[in-house]
Amino acid sequence: MIEPFATQVNFGTGVIDSVPHIITRRLSDMRRMYADPHTLEAQIAAHGDPLVYEVYPVELPEEAGQILHCTTIIYPGRVNDEYYMTKGHFHSKRDCGEVYLGLSGTGMLLLQLEDGTVRAVPMTPGTSAYVPPYWAHRTVNTGNEPFIFFAAWPGDAGHDYGTIEQTGFAQLLVDRGGVPTLVPNPRYP
C-alpha cells in the first residue's frame, strides 16, 4: 500500500521538489536524432554540450494502476533548422495513452503511428494535449524560452525508444523563417 503524498511543481521553471533522479539530456545524447549530424557535432565542440531537455519524474512503481507523472523542460535551441526536442517514444504497451498540460513557453506535440502517419498539436500554457493509445510522441520547443509541461501516463505503459531512434519520425519539424514547418525526413524509410 502506497501512502498518499504531494510534490510541488513550479510552473515557471518546471522544477518538482523532492524528485531524487532528474533525467538530463544534452546534445551528445541526441546524436542519432537530428538530420544534420555535422552541425550537431560543431555545436557540441563550440558550446560544451548544451542541455537540450530535463525531466523531473515523480518516483512511483512502474506497474498497472499507477499514474506516473513528471514535468519536462525543453530548452530553446536548434540544430541547423531543427528545433530542440525530446527523443520521442512509443509506449512498449502500445494501447496506453498519455496526457500533457502546458505550463510555460510554446511548443509542438508531434505524434506518429507505426504506419508513419504524423500529427502535430500546438501547445501553449494551459493546453491539455492528448496522446491517444498507439501514437508515438515527441515534444518540440518552437519558441525562444523554455517549453515546460506536465505529463501523466499509465504505470505499465513502458518506453520503447528504439523504433524512433532507428528511423526518426517520418516528418521533421523545422524553422522556416520563424514558422514551425513539417518537412519529410530524408532518413525515414
Next chain:
Amino acid sequence: MIEPFATQVNFGTGVIDSVPHIITRRLSDMRRMYADPHTLEAQIAAHGDPLVYEVYPVELPEEAGQILHCTTIIYPGRVNDEYYMTKGHFHSKRDCGEVYLGLSGTGMLLLQLEDGTVRAVPMTPGTSAYVPPYWAHRTVNTGNEPFIFFAAWPGDAGHDYGTIEQTGFAQLLVDRGGVPTLVPNPRYP
C-alpha cells in the same frame, strides 16, 4: 484509432473549452454528504440551491489504456462548519490511482482506505497530489476563493460513489476558528 487533439484549460477559472457535458453539483445533490442536514436544507431554502462544484471532463472512451482527465472547480462555502467538497469515491477498479495538479485556490485532498484509515494532503497552486491505488478520494475547498485543479486517471478505473454515500468518510474536515481540522464523523460505523 483516436485522433490526437488538444483542449485549452483556463488555470484561473478551471474552464476547459469544447467540453460538451459539464457536471454540475448543487447543494441539493449533496444531501447525503453533510453531517448537518438541517443547515443544508435551510441554505437551499434561503439561497436557491447554490453551486458546490463543477467538473469539466474531456470526452474519451472509458477503457483501459486511456488517460481520462478533467478540471474540477469547488466553490468556497460551508454547511455549518463543514466545507464545500466533492462527493468523493473509490475507483470501481480499486487498484487504480489518480494524480491531481492544483491550479488555483487552496484545498485539501482527503483519502480513505476501506478500513477507515484517513489521510489529508493540503493543495495549493502547483501541488501535484497523488491518490495511490486503493484510496477513496474527496477534495475540499478550505479557502475563500474557488479551488481549482486538474486530474488524470486510468480509463478503466470507474467510479464507486455508493460506499462513500452510505457512510461518508471516517473523519470530517471542518473549520475550527479558520483552521481546517479533522474530526470524527458521528455517522461513520
